[in-house]
Amino acid sequence: xxxxxLAILLAVCSLWMCIRPYIPPTLPAYAALWVLRSSxxxxxxxxxxxxxxxxxxxxxxxxxIQPRAISKATNGTAYFTVGxxxxxxxxxxxxxxxxxxxxxxxxxxxxxxxYSRTASGRILAFPSVRFFQxxxxxxxxxxxxxxxxxxxxxxxxxxxxxxxALENMTTLR
Numbered sequence: 735x736x737x738x739x740l741a742i743l744l745a746v747c748s749l750w751m752c753i754r755p756y757i758p759p760t761l762p763a764y765a766a767l768w769v770l771r772s773s774x775x776x777x778x779x780x781x782x783x784x785x786x787x788x789x790x791x792x793x794x795x796x797x798x799i800q801p802r803a804i805s806k807a808t809n810g811t812a813y814f815t816v817g818x819x820x821x822x823x824x825x826x827x828x829x830x831x832x833x834x835x836x837x838x839x840x841x842x843x844x845x846x847x848x849y850s851r852t853a854s855g856r857i858l859a860f861p862s863v864r865f866f867q868x869x870x871x872x873x874x875x876x877x878x879x880x881x882x883x884x885x886x887x888x889x890x891x892x893x894x895x896x897x898x899a900l901e902n903m904t905t906l907r
Contacts, residue, residue, distance in 0.1 A: 737773030741766040745883045752815040752876045755806060758797045759879040760790045767886045776889035786885075789878050797875070804871050810849035810858075811872055817845025818876040822884040829891075834884035835877070842873035 744766035751759035764786060770776040771783065797805050821841025825833035846869045850860035858865040891898065 737769055737775060741769045741773075741775070741886070744769060745886070748879045748883060749815065749819070752818070752879055753811045754808060755811065755872075755875070758790075758793055759875050760793050760882065763879040763882040764790045767882055770886050770890060776886060776893050778889055782885070786878075786882055790882075793875055793878055796871075800871060804868075807872065809872075810846065810855055810868070811876075813845040813849035813855075814842050814869075814873045814876045815845070815880075817841035817843070817848070818873075818880040822880040826884050826888060829888065831885055831888065834888065835881045838877045838880045838884065841880075842877050843869070846873055 744762040748759045748761075748763035748766065751757055751762060767776075767778065767783070767786065771778045818838045818841045821837035821839065821844075822834050823837070824841075825835070825837030828834075828837075846865070847860065849855040850858050850865060858868055
């Protein structure tokens with residue numbers, strides 16, 4: 735039980751880091767996935783852990799390369815995060831890894847569009863290059879973090895409620 739609580743705290747920390755990026759939000763999300771795997775709460779193949787690990791490393795490099803003003807900016811991050819959460823949860827209802835990632839990505843784009851319609855978001859001038867650069871800089875970490883959290887939740891459901899998972903699964907991937 736302590737491991738589930740720790741994983742939930744790391745997931746909540748990741749959500750907070752999507753909004754206030756003191757550290758990249760993918761780090762606590764990936765740590766939560768490792769906590770669940772190490773405790774036996776989920777069964778995650780090495781290939782899954784490695785692919786998410788590579789995504790986290792790529793995002794860490796991108797965060798390091800970006801100008802500090804962009805990597806630590808918080809403009810619109812709540813919109814991106816709410817969009818990613820909504821999309822990942824919608825994808826989770828399909829019981830598919832692909833749907834979780836696609837849902838988070840679609841949610842971030844919709845959150846970015848919503849932010850660009852606010853007074854503070856008008857400076858991004860949708861549909862400009864500036865908008866898409868900022869969407870990638872702030873939205874991509876939210877997509878990966880929420881996808882990792884969603885996949886962890888999916889694997890937990892599959893491990894603890896296999897009959898429910900099999901009844902509701904849209905794909906076996």
